[in-house]
Amino acid sequence: MAIVNCPECNKKMSDKAAVCEHCGFVVDGLDANTLERKRRRARADYINKLTAQSMLAMLVFVVGIGGLFYFRDDTSPDPTWQSQISIGLMAIGFIWYIVNRVRLLNTRRK
Numbered sequence: 001m002a003i004v005n006c007p008e009c010n011k012k013m014s015d016k017a018a019v020c021e022h023c024g025f026v027v028d029g030l031d032a033n034t035l036e037r038k039r040r041r042a043r044a045d046y047i048n049k050l051t052a053q054s055m056l057a058m059l060v061f062v063v064g065i066g067g068l069f070y071f072r073d074d075t076s077p078d079p080t081w082q083s084q085i086s087i088g089l090m091a092i093g094f095i096w097y098i099v100n101r102v103r104l105l106n107t108r109r110k
């Protein structure tokens with residue numbers, strides 16, 4: 001038994017399974033060409049989705065940096081709550097971006 005990607009939702013499934021347990025796509029009865037074409041399409045869609053999410057993560061990060069400069073208050077030693085939110089956005093954007101890049105790399109390697 002080998003693990004392959006579902007031609008419809010791109011999640012992992014057994015190559016012996018007749019139906020995808022994640023999306024219910026019926027694999028049984030499809031010829032190898034159709035399966036391969038659908039599989040490539042699902043993979044491309046998944047890569048596009050991850051790329052779009054990477055862009056969004058980058059945007060969140062940049063907004064965080066912008067906020068940090070915009071809400072900077074040199075008169076007070078304590079960061080303003082806006083600065084703290086900006087730092088949070090930067091952290092979320094950064095981590096989200098890295099996670100997406102790793103997922104992209106893992107997908108492309110296959």
Ligand SMILES: [Zn+2]
Binds near residue numbers: 022
């Ligand atoms: Zn599926």
